[in-house]
């Protein structure tokens with residue numbers, strides 16, 4: 001972790017603990033430098049990082065102050081467990097994905113990062129070389145559990161994070177969604193109880209709907225993102241078999257959960273004998289110097305199936321994923337042989353070459369810095385353009401911003417108005433099971449600030465303003 005990040009984290013904790021109240025002034029740069037022993041530049045970087053996160057604001061010639069909404073405004077409003085036994089999400093997701101599919105739609109609603117940042121010429125060169133080799137077409141690596149060398153490389157990457165792993169623990173899949181679906185299917189039967197976060201990637205809802213599962217949800221925690229008390233209560237109250245969670249770079253909200261909370265989750269999984277399917281598809285897209293640890297790191301009793309892929313770093317064209325399946329490797333391979341079999345051997349062979357020569361590390365390093373740069377520009381631009389009643393939740397990873405509209409507004413209505421103008425955004429109804437009015441939208445901020453993007457964001461701000469005005473008139 002950089003010194004400025006460490007300092008920003010310390011200050012964040014003070015604000016979270018309520019030690020510094022909204023609108024109280026932070027120590028001046030000089031005072032903070034004196035107190036902490038860090039240089040003025042480090043302190044300035046830390047304050048600017050906190051400003052970008054929306055935790056503090058700067059007043060000209062006066063200094064930095066704690067932001068109003070941070071202490072008082074939860075990420076989400078609901079706050080109890082809920083049982084969802086009749087999920088109906090597939091049709092909504094299908095209609096939504098079709099609506100944003102055309103190239104003429106501005107992709108602020110897309111789940112994929114800007115393809116221009118993902119394209120890698122070296123990988124394409126390696127792919128072309130493999131495409132010319134006969135051996136690429138007659139290999140047995142298309143059969144589960146997938147290419148042995150690729151599994152060894154992935155296992156090694158876990159070992160480097162301090163997670164003891166053998167190639168046999170890994171099963172290669174056709175992307176992360178395949179890994180997640182296969183894991184859930186291997187661990188459940190229809191009617192079983194599973195636990196999800198209240199706001200979560202729609203793939204989890206679709207899988208639960210398809211497999212006929214009963215879903216208990218826990219609310220997001222206003223500050224840490226993960227409500228450990230509700231999690232414990234849910235495990236106590238319901239016969240939950242499996243949890244499906246995102247704890248790093250959460251989609252759609254963006255938070256990453258602290259290590260102490262992950263440690264506690266692992267203890268509770270063991271105490272209640274529950275399995276966890278961990279969706280860690282954005283694991284490489286952190287901004288600091290340190291990759292956040294997955295839940296798998298804290299899993300001493302083999303209860304976590306960790307799923308990820310290369311789709312968010314190399315693009316949909318390289319849709320190869322994997323699951324750290326451990327003891328469930330055979331069960332998952334059985335299911336694969338009845339469904340998706342494995343990822344393309346051509347892609348698996350090419351990835352082995354690409355990964356073993358450090359091209360991947362170089363690629364993701366550049367990707368991370370570009371995503372961070374673009375997201376910061378979006379954040380600043382949105383702050384200038386959106387009505388101040390909108391709150392932008394900024395987290396230091398990935399490429400999504402989670403925007404909270406004024407309470408009476410409906411994210412879905414805003415989406416409908418925008419899609420007619422060929423602008424896509426993702427309303428929160430895609431990520432929560434109840435189809436009621438909800439005032440959140442997710443924006444994909446992985447794009448450079450071009451005239452097209454500027455136009456789309458300007459129209460977004462205008463549409464939101466029109467909805468705010470319409471509501472104000474209704475209330476008169």
Ligand SMILES: Cc1ncc(COP(=O)(O)O)c(C=O)c1O
Nearest residue numbers: 111175176177201251281309311
């Ligand atoms: C949170 C999350 N998990 C899983 C996936 C699926 O990843 P893949 O494309 O590798 O199947 C996505 C894709 O958008 C996602 O956003």
